[in-house]
Amino acid sequence: MKPARFDFVRAESVGQAIEALAQAGSDAKVLAGGQSLLPMMNFRLVKPSVLVDINQICGLDAVSEEGTKLSLGALVRHRVTAEHSLIARRVPVLHQAMKHVAHLTVRNRGTFCGSLCHADPSAEIPMLTLLLDGVLNVVSRRGSRSLPAKDFFLRALVTALAPDELVKGVELTIPDPDAGWGFEEFARRHGDYALGGVAVILSRRAGRVEHARMAVMGVSETPLRVYAVEESLNGRPFSDASVDDAVEILRGSVTPMSDMNASAEYRRHLVGALARRALAAAWSRAKESVL
Ligand code: FAD
Numbered sequence: 009m010k011p012a013r014f015d016f017v018r019a020e021s022v023g024q025a026i027e028a029l030a031q032a033g034s035d036a037k038v039l040a041g042g043q044s045l046l047p048m049m050n051f052r053l054v055k056p057s058v059l060v061d062i063n064q065i066c067g068l069d070a071v072s073e074e075g076t077k078l079s080l081g082a083l084v085r086h087r088v089t090a091e092h093s094l095i096a097r098r099v100p101v102l103h104q105a106m107k108h109v110a111h112l113t114v115r116n117r118g119t120f121c122g123s124l125c126h127a128d129p130s131a132e133i134p135m136l137t138l139l140l141d142g143v144l145n146v147v148s149r150r151g152s153r154s155l156p157a158k159d160f161f162l163r164a165l166v167t168a169l170a171p172d173e174l175v176k177g178v179e180l181t182i183p184d185p186d187a188g189w190g191f192e193e194f195a196r197r198h199g200d201y202a203l204g205g206v207a208v209i210l211s212r213r214a215g216r217v218e219h220a221r222m223a224v225m226g227v228s229e230t231p232l233r234v235y236a237v238e239e240s241l242n243g244r245p246f247s248d249a250s251v252d253d254a255v256e257i258l259r260g261s262v263t264p265m266s267d268m269n270a271s272a273e274y275r276r277h278l279v280g281a282l283a284r285r286a287l288a289a290a291w292s293r294a295k296e297s298v299l
Pocket residue numbers: 037038039040041042043044045046082108109110111114117118119120121122123124125126130131132133173174175176199200201202
């Protein structure tokens with residue numbers, strides 16, 4: 009298939025990009041890695057009248073750390089996120105999860121922020137951004153705003169981003185170095201979108217769980233942060249009983265769909281099994297807090 013006719017703007021600055029988006033009204037699309045947008049255009053599932061290419065804008069490919077925040081610019085590719093030594097050291101759960109995102113050719117072009125904007129409910133990056141309390145830095149001719157990831161994903165492939173807005177970057181919270189983490193997913197082939205996935209971060213103090221965070225993917229219309237599970241774990245000793253309770257709450261919190269890959273019941277069962285593994289891994293990695 010070929011895309012419908014469109015105009016093309018190669019922006020050389022953020023200012024040019026947001027001007028082009030503002031002038032195009034509701035009908036423009038930002039082109040980042042093109043790994044999701046171009047297939048959708050080829051299938052004519054989207055028909056933008058204007059493509060605003062941001063790939064030539066300098067300075068959007070930075071990965072930086074400030075205090076407890078990790079910032080990724082709009083042109084940070086999956087390959088960079090997967091291989092960056094700062095990320096491997098400071099946010100190991102993200103480092104581990106990125107190994108499961110797509111295949112090498114897609115990882116060379118696809119961007120972290122592009123994945124957020126595409127908002128596939130089975131994608132690792134939106135789930136990880138929820139887990140890490142991500143905040144998107146959004147700009148348009150009307151000004152700039154910070155959009156927390158928890159308010160960003162509205163439905164499958166639908167976000168809170170207005171058509172004239174550009175995501176300039178995202179800020180993630182670096183977990184406490186003593187916290188443990190777990191990441192589990194199940195995909196039929198490595199690099200394919202997974203049937204389900206779970207990511208966990210938690211701390212341990214005197215044999216009890218503290219600051220538990222859990223996010224899941226592939227089991228609802230959007231990635232989910234499962235606050236009810238977090239509450240059930242916090243303050244309790246880590247035990248078979250606390251994990252059983254967490255899994256039961258998790259299975260009751262998700263609303264999976266049946267499709268050609270798996271039934272809703274299978275996905276609900278799967279996410280519970282993955283959560284058990286992720287929780288056990290996180291607990292075993294967590295160092296006893298002395299503060
Ligand atoms: P694009 O395709 O350029 O854009 C996607 C959407 O986001 C478009 O609507 C675009 O307008 C918008 N957009 C992009 N950047 C911005 C911005 N800065 N501001 C505003 N809007 C923006 N992903 C996974 O997570 N896990 C997988 O296992 C996986 N497997 C894949 C397998 C294949 C074969 C392919 C082709 C893709 C796969 N993907 C997977 C998707 C991949 O991660 C994409 O790279 C990603 O979803 C989109 O990133 P992109 O930079 O290519 O965005």
